[in-house]
Amino acid sequence: MNYFDLPKIDLHCHLDGSVRPETIIALAAEQNITLPSNDIEAIRTLMIAPETCTDLGEYLQRFDLPLSVMQTAAGIERISFEVFEDAAKENVKYLEVRFGPMLHLEQGLTLEQVFDSVVAGMKRAEAMYDIKGNYILSILRHMPKDRIKEVLDTAAKYLNDGIVAFDLAGGEAPGFCAEFVPYAQYAIEKGYRVTIHAGEQGVGQNVFDAISLLGAERIGHGIHITGHEAAYNLVKTQNIALETCPSSNVQTKAVENLASHPVKAFYQDGIQITINTDNRTVSNTTMTDEVRKVMEEFNLSREDYFNIYKISIEHAFASDAVKQYLSTFAE
Ligand SMILES: O=c1[nH]cnc2c1ncn2[C@@H]1O[C@H](CO)[C@@H](O)[C@H]1O
Numbered sequence: 001m002n003y004f005d006l007p008k009i010d011l012h013c014h015l016d017g018s019v020r021p022e023t024i025i026a027l028a029a030e031q032n033i034t035l036p037s038n039d040i041e042a043i044r045t046l047m048i049a050p051e052t053c054t055d056l057g058e059y060l061q062r063f064d065l066p067l068s069v070m071q072t073a074a075g076i077e078r079i080s081f082e083v084f085e086d087a088a089k090e091n092v093k094y095l096e097v098r099f100g101p102m103l104h105l106e107q108g109l110t111l112e113q114v115f116d117s118v119v120a121g122m123k124r125a126e127a128m129y130d131i132k133g134n135y136i137l138s139i140l141r142h143m144p145k146d147r148i149k150e151v152l153d154t155a156a157k158y159l160n161d162g163i164v165a166f167d168l169a170g171g172e173a174p175g176f177c178a179e180f181v182p183y184a185q186y187a188i189e190k191g192y193r194v195t196i197h198a199g200e201q202g203v204g205q206n207v208f209d210a211i212s213l214l215g216a217e218r219i220g221h222g223i224h225i226t227g228h229e230a231a232y233n234l235v236k237t238q239n240i241a242l243e244t245c246p247s248s249n250v251q252t253k254a255v256e257n258l259a260s261h262p263v264k265a266f267y268q269d270g271i272q273i274t275i276n277t278d279n280r281t282v283s284n285t286t287m288t289d290e291v292r293k294v295m296e297e298f299n300l301s302r303e304d305y306f307n308i309y310k311i312s313i314e315h316a317f318a319s320d321a322v323k324q325y326l327s328t329f330a331e
């Protein structure tokens with residue numbers, strides 16, 4: 001099967017984990033930032049997380065380098081444009097990109113400038129290529145909570161016009177959801193959709209809590225519902241979509257190897273699974289690669305692929321018009 005030509009949807013892709021290595025070098029030169037090397041292959045190696053990290057913590061160390069050049073409006077706009085351009089060129093028809101707004105304030109940008117920049121880059125790509133998109137706000141769980149409402153208030157300028165949802169990302173401690181109830185509630189009241197990284201690092205209860213306490217409609221990863229019957233049943237009965245990211249899950253030791261990934265078992269049991277990249281650069285992947293890996297490892301058919309494509313449409317945080325458009329590519 002020609003995986004490149006298939007229409008694809010990516011609902012889980014981090015901006016800072018998907019920067020082209022050559023762009024890091026170009027932006028560092030423009031911004032007078034000294035990199036550990038100016039060799040493209042050396043930068044690529046520094047950005048890609050090892051095939052077998054010890055855990056998510058080691059994986060997350062790979063974001064410092066790209067974030068160092070994502071502190072100016074022009075740099076962020078360019079990177080946003082390029083992520084959509086790269087995806088469009090491999091037939092991704094719809095892409096939801098997430099990022100941590102508070103990670104881009106180190107050189108004096110305001111939150112509004114950060115939102116203006118990501119949305120401008122996306123809209124520039126939408127105008128040039130056959131791709132549609134939206135942004136998701138990822139709040140980093142370990143960071144101070146005092147500016148979360150300000151993030152939600154400021155980004156509301158683009159609500160349903162470029163920015164659509166609230167997410168929690170970063171290291172995953174057991175029981176993290178309880179602390180974020182007022183923030184998720186505030187986001188929902190303002191009109192944001194909710195997806196939460198949970199059940200990535202072994203804690204199925206976090207998935208249960210993300211749905212029942214935070215109102216998550218989708219779960220980032222969620223693979224550890226396998227060991228937690230209540231979480232599994234809640235995902236199934238509430239029709240919650242799982243944003244699976246197979247390569248990333250192998251790297252962070254969420255699963256031992258691709259063969260032991262529960263994505264096919266979930267699919268066969270009627271769980272709403274989607275296939276996504278997580279981080280195009282840090283996980284050294286593309287949507288074409290993720291789809292190929294899953295389909296070949298688990299012997300999925302073209303019909304299975306389009307079933308999953310339709311699940312992605314159903315659970316996308318997109319307008320009805322965009323969903324209608326995406327349906328025209330379905331078989
Ligand atoms: O797989 C993941 N699990 C949890 N957090 C992640 C993952 N990938 C990236 N980030 C975190 O999200 C931030 C904003 O994009 C990144 O800086 C990284 O810390």
Ligand SMILES: [Zn+2]
Nearest residue numbers: 014197220278
């Ligand atoms: Zn993620």
